[in-house]
Structure formats: C-alpha cells, structure tokens
Amino acid sequence: GAVVSQHPSWVICKSGTSVKIECRSLDFQATTMFWYRQFPKQSLMLMATSNEGSKATYEQGVEKDKFLINHASLTLSTLTVTSAHPEDSSFYICSASPSGRAEAFFGQGTRLTVV
Amino acid sequence: QKEVEQDPGPLSVPEGAIVSLNCTYSNSAFQYFMWYRQYSRKGPELLMYTYSSGNKEDGRFTAQVDKSSKYISLFIRDSQPSDSATYLCAMSLYGGATNKLIFGTGTLLAVQP
Numbered sequence: 001g002a003v004v005s006q007h008p009s010w011v012i013c014k015s016g017t018s019v020k021i022e023c024r025s026l027d028f029q030a031t032t033m034f035w036y037r038q039f040p041k042q043s044l045m046l047m048a049t050s051n052e053g054s055k056a057t058y059e060q061g062v063e064k065d066k067f068l069i070n071h072a073s074l075t076l077s078t079l080t081v082t083s084a085h086p087e088d089s090s091f092y093i094c095s096a097s098p099s100g101r102a103e104a105f106f107g108q109g110t111r112l113t114v115v
Numbered sequence: 116q117k118e119v120e121q122d123p124g125p126l127s128v129p130e131g132a133i134v135s136l137n138c139t140y141s142n143s144a145f146q147y148f149m150w151y152r153q154y155s156r157k158g159p160e161l162l163m164y165t166y167s168s169g170n171k172e173d174g175r176f177t178a179q180v181d182k183s184s185k186y187i188s189l190f191i192r193d194s195q196p197s198d199s200a201t202y203l204c205a206m207s208l209y210g211g212a213t214n215k216l217i218f219g220t221g222t223l224l225a226v227q228p
Contacts, residue, residue: 006158032213043203043220044159049213093158097212102147102166104205104216106158 003027004096006107013084013114021079021110023050023094029074030096034104035067038091050077050094084114118142121204121219130228134191138204138219141185145206145217148180150189153201153221162202163189166210194226 003026013019023033031052036044048069049057056069066088068080077096081088091111095104121138128134136150146167151159163178165171165187171178177190187206191198204219 004158030212034215041223043218046215049215091156095216099212100210101212102207102210102214103149103161103164105161106151109156109158111156 002098002101002105004094004105004107006094006110008110009108010111011113013112015085015114016083018080018082019084019112021081021092021094021112023077023079023096023107025075025096028096028098030077030098031074033071033077033094033096035069035077035079036093036095038093038109044093047079052077081112084112086114088112089114116141117220118217119204119206119219122222123220125223125225127225127227128194130194130196130226132194132226134194134198134224134226136189136191136202136204136222136224138187138206139185140187140206140217142208143182143185144208147207147210147214148178148187149205149216150176150178151203151205152198153203155200159203194224196226196228199225 005024007022033050035047050071052071071077093109095106148165150163153159168182175192179188201221203221205216207214
C-alpha cells in the first residue's frame with residue numbers, strides 16, 4: 001500500500017510554454033501533498049504544500065504565479081510550471097502520506113528540461 | 116546551523132561490509148524519524164520509520180534513534196552493489212499526513228563488488 005505515482009517521468013518543453021505535472025495517490029486518499037524540487041547532488045527542497053479544496057501554501061522564495069498548484073480531488077495534485085525558462089529545469093518530486101501516518105511516500109519524480 | 120546535518124560522502128565500501136550512516140539534529144522536539152533510499156533520477160523510497168528513541172530492524176537494515184544525543188543511524192549489513200544510492204534521513208515534529216519532513220542533505224553510498 002501507500003503508492004504515489006507521478007506523470008510524466010520526464011518532459012522537454014520550449015521556453016515560454018507551460019508544463020503540467022500530475023501526482024496521484026493510488027491506494028489512499030491524500031488531503032495534503034507536498035511538492036519538492038531537487039537539483040543534481042542536492043537534497044530535496046520543499047516548494048509548496050498542496051491542500052485539497054484550498055489554496056496551496058508556498059515556501060519562502062517560491063513564486064506562486066510561476067508554480068501553480070491545484071489539488072482538485074483527494075487523489076490528485078497538479079503542479080504547472082508556467083512560462084518555463086531554462087532555469088526551471090530540474091527534478092520535481094511529490095509526496096503524500098495516508099491519514100495518521102508520519103512517513104511520506106514519494107512519486108517517481110519528473111525530470112523537466114526547458115530548452 | 117542546519118536543523119539536520121548529514122555527511123554527504125561519498126562513502127565507498129566493499130561488498131559485504133557493514134555500512135553506518137548517521138544524522139544529527141538540533142531540534143529536540145523531533146519525534147518521527149525516517150530513512151529513505153534514492154537511486155539516481157528516481158523518487159526517494161522509504162526504508163525505515165521509527166517513532167521516538169530505540170532500534171528497529173528490517174532484514175539487513177537497522178535504524179537507531181538516540182534522542183538524548185540527537186543522533187540517528189542506519190546500519191546496512193552484508194552490503195550489496197544494489198545498495199549503492201543516496202540515503203536521506205528525515206524527521207518531523209508531529210505525526211500525521213499534513214506535517215512537513217525536514218531532510219538531511221543525503222549520503223552517497225557506493226558498494227564496490
């Protein structure tokens with residue numbers, strides 16, 4: 001149990017376009033999901049907390065208009081990188097936890113390359 | 116000072132060795148402790164979860180938490196080349212699905228055949 005799935009695994013897009021990344025909890029409901037960004041050989045950097053039915057909470061320094069988060073159902077959160085630029089190229093990962101559990105379960109990650 | 120400190124390595128060991136990975140933390144209020152394994156270009160995979168102090172064993176893996184020293188460890192016995200990955204410690208103040216995890220920087224482990 002506790003499977004989190006991300007899609008796509010990798011995506012290449014042109015500068016100025018928008019890209020949507022999906023995060024799904026497959027066997028549990030998640031009122032909260034977390035979105036991370038990871039640079040090569042670095043740890044996870046929390047970007048935002050996605051809350052079902054309400055606005056996401058962004059970490060300091062993360063542009064909310066650049067990284068749009070929508071958590072429309074108890075099993076799906078989406079991260080949209082708007083007007084992408086090469087500096088947005090990174091590895092994006094989501095996580096979620098079943099109710100009452102402290103440990104987080106991660107998606108496979110999405111490698112975004114902006115050209 | 117970071118809340119969670121972890122030696123980034125790299126740590127290189129021969130196959131069959133016992134590996135010791137460690138993290139120290141500054142906030143004595145942390146209660147929930149986790150170890151994740153992350154292969155290159157993959158999401159982190161939960162290895163071990165411990166609440167409060169004590170030891171927990173699962174196969175070749177043993178997690179230890181010493182809250183008095185604010186120190187946690189992961190031991191890997193009979194290490195295999197397939198154990199080569201980055202190991203991340205993580206901890207949180209509270210249980211429950213809405214609580215943020217604080218991560219260490221990760222230790223890169225290479226097990227040489």
